[in-house]
Amino acid sequence: MSAQQLEKIYDPKQVEDRWYRHWIERGFFHASSTSTRPSYCIVIPPPNVTGSLHVGHALNNTLQDILVRWRRMQGDNVLWMPGIDHAGIATQNVIERQLQAEGTSREALGRERFLERVWEWKAKSGGRIIEQLQRLGASCDWDRLRFTMDPGLSEAVRLVFVRLYQDDLLYRGERLINWCPRCLTALSDIEVEREDITGKLYTIRYPLADDPTQYLLVATTRPETMLGDTAVAVHPEDDRYRHLIGKQVRLPLTTREIPIVGDAILVDREFGTGAVKITPAHDFNDFEAGARNRLSRIKILDIHANLLPETELRLRTKIEIEAAGLLAGLPVQKARPKVEQLLSARLAIEKVEPHRMALGRCYRCKTVVEPLLSDQWFVRIKPLAEPAIQVVENGRVRIVPEAWKNNYLGWMRDIKDWCISRQIWWGHQIPAWYCENCSGSGFLRRASDGEPLIPSHAIPIVALTKPVACPSCKSGTLVQDPDVLDTWFSSALWPFSTLGWPQQTPELKTFYPTSTLVTGLDILFFWVARMIMMGLKFMGEVPFRDVYIHALVRDAEGQKMSKSKGNVIDPLHVMDQYGTDALRFTLASMSSPGRDVKLAEERIEGYRNFTNKIWNAARFILMHADGEREAVPPAQRPFPNRWILSRLTTATQNVNAELQQYRFDRAASIVYQFIWHEYCDWYLELAKLSLQNPSGGDARRTRHTLFETFETMMRLLHPFTPFLTEEIWQALPHEGESIVLQSYPMPRDDWRSPEAEALFSLLERSVALMRTGRSLLNYSPGKSVDLYVMGAHEQNRPEFELVRSSIGHLAKGSVEIISVDDALSSDVLRLTDAGVTVGIGLEVDVDLIKALDRIKKQRDDFQKEAGRLSGKLANPEFTEKAPSEVIQEHKDRLQILAHDEGLLKRSEDQLRDLLRHRST
């Protein structure tokens, strides 16, 4: 392909799909399980099977892909393990909505047919996100795609469950848990999202049993739960109330009397009235307080968070007949005002005030969750957390940025047992069976869906597969626990289950522990912490060395993107409009640590322009370069070539160093800066001058360098913009099948040239000065600008003529050398009769940059030395010496350091000022 065949504008649509197919067909992303090369492995945070690519995925996977492509090009045996999560509750909700639309329900279908239905759906539309990840360019090893409910992974889940049970790290019991009344399942603590709202604080009169004219004022935000009260607590050292402890109060709206207890843990004397009602079955604190005070638990809500039916309500709570009729069956939100109304009718409300409080919502459906008493499975987490804390403390797992380390540690040290059972159907069914015979006389079945109701006291038989018979009675019917496991239970095993565990596969041996995990902060506790715990428990080794935590993507105003706000940026749309590479580069360059990514479309447009800039540079290269690499050592090539090689090797070094530290933003910025502002803006312009005489040796060497640097640049850029660089690389003269397989550039010492950079510095400053002069004075492009370079030595060097003529061409002017005696310490601009004359105050030396650097360093050193001297003078220890004496002592040294007399003089003046200050 030649330059003429390249369109003037880069069109990603013509390119992306074609090369992605090529990569896949050729198997470039397939990792070897037996390679002896260093291995590098990332396991993907598995997107939900219900998922569709959003910007968060785009960021997460772009960063992973950059790392993976970078390491692959460095020669590592790279495995990026892809997969999908079955996403229990989320997926079940999707299918249930479909059924609802069809006028049926999961209950009507029954468990077995419902699950068939989910699998059918999964087969048909469950993999959509995979295609979307591929559009993003994700270089996963798709041959190894895993699903959390694959047979192998399911086996791993069961084995882990059994082993945890054997090690007494699992238990089943009746506890208060977070319950979603819409999903009809238990949730773990972290699956509840807290929202601050302004509610009401009601102060209610509880009459004393032995003197109903007196009452105790009790403050509550949830009057509707008072029917489940089994006591009122006061602080045992509260003088207002201590005499009441042991007495009874009458629960308003009921005929029931409940005790007043003292409880120093529950009660804060400062809050409300200092008296708290205790509802052990519907509040976490009250549950604990109830246990401490041996109070009974009265459930007043059903699984839909409705108040129980009238008979049951009356039976349990001895509620007034009228109230029972009015309250039965009401959802809590409606019961609350109703109770308020009933209480005020009986003059039982002292006051109602607005009150800030936290409301818990289901993280899947946003329904308000209720604390509910039920039988659930829990992981005894403390023994697992302990080693997981240690590995982060001692750095065996490194969290980047380190700021999140304390976040992790704080949560882990205060961790609560993990409720892992869910009352849904889609997921890994718990491998526990119960004997109907040994657990009583047969299990009841739930009317709605026929699921067995396992009594609290039933003894679980935990096994990998269904036991042939009950181990104790040998004859009873065995019924499997109807619950499934929390989705995050299987995710916790991801780093080793995807590699084949519990089989001892070559993959496991080669890639575990994995290298890096790239994830958002939002699943640090859900996922990262649990993988570390499970990895240590079952593999005896951390699951990954580094955890890179990236930011959340927000919209341009910093708002969380949500469909309801309509501020969602759809990555698929962006890829269509600007190209995948532009999106990737934008995400990488905006991903600085500790800060959310505020994505605005203009940024993407800017980087789209960047891809086009590169495209056009490629067209230029194809017009001129012949694809040969220069055999002449870098040191012998003409100056602009030495300069760009030197800059390229610096950029290369920096990009590698930044990627090493996960500074995608800085790596991207270095590449951008180099390609656009050094390579395109300066080098290509300089190269054109040399190419004007195509037959000369300089032109040939320039052509070769032009190609060599550009080709290197494409490799440097490839992890960020894989499609563009592949398309260009393939158009260039090349050997090999794909840029994917080429080596990543490494810094080369023979490319470094401080001397060429010095020459360039002179050139750049000169040209800029001349252009500025022209622009400021509105000087027409046709007229010439003269530049006087101070200094007489440089003109004796052979290359100076080249520099001088280059300056002249780029700035459209002439350059003359004048005596160094006229050197000025600053740049000046002056208008003369002859036109614009620009003088540049440089001390021209044989090695210009060395001279400049030396001067700069001298100034710095001088400033520091002067500072130290000032410090000494200000120090009382030196007061015995006269200031002038001290200055004299340092004068020689300062004189050596000082570049010019003026600087020395000014510093001395500053010192004297300081001393005057001190003496007054």
Add this chain to the structure above:
RNA sequence: AGGCGGAUAGCUCAGUUGGGAGAGCGCUGCCCUUACAAGGCAGAAGUCGCAGGUUCGAUCCCUGUUCCGCCUACCA
């Protein structure tokens, strides 16, 4: 309530042994110069949140404070 992060140009953000205030986008002016107008060149624009402290010298270190965001939490 506690913990963490942020505040630097109109916008989005870089900026570590403490000494020069920077980039991209936007804006203004000039240029369709044979890779690119999705471009080139030049320019304007900031009391580095506020108040103290340490220092010869503070965007940077310390203390306090305001505002914003996030995480954790049982204040009924």
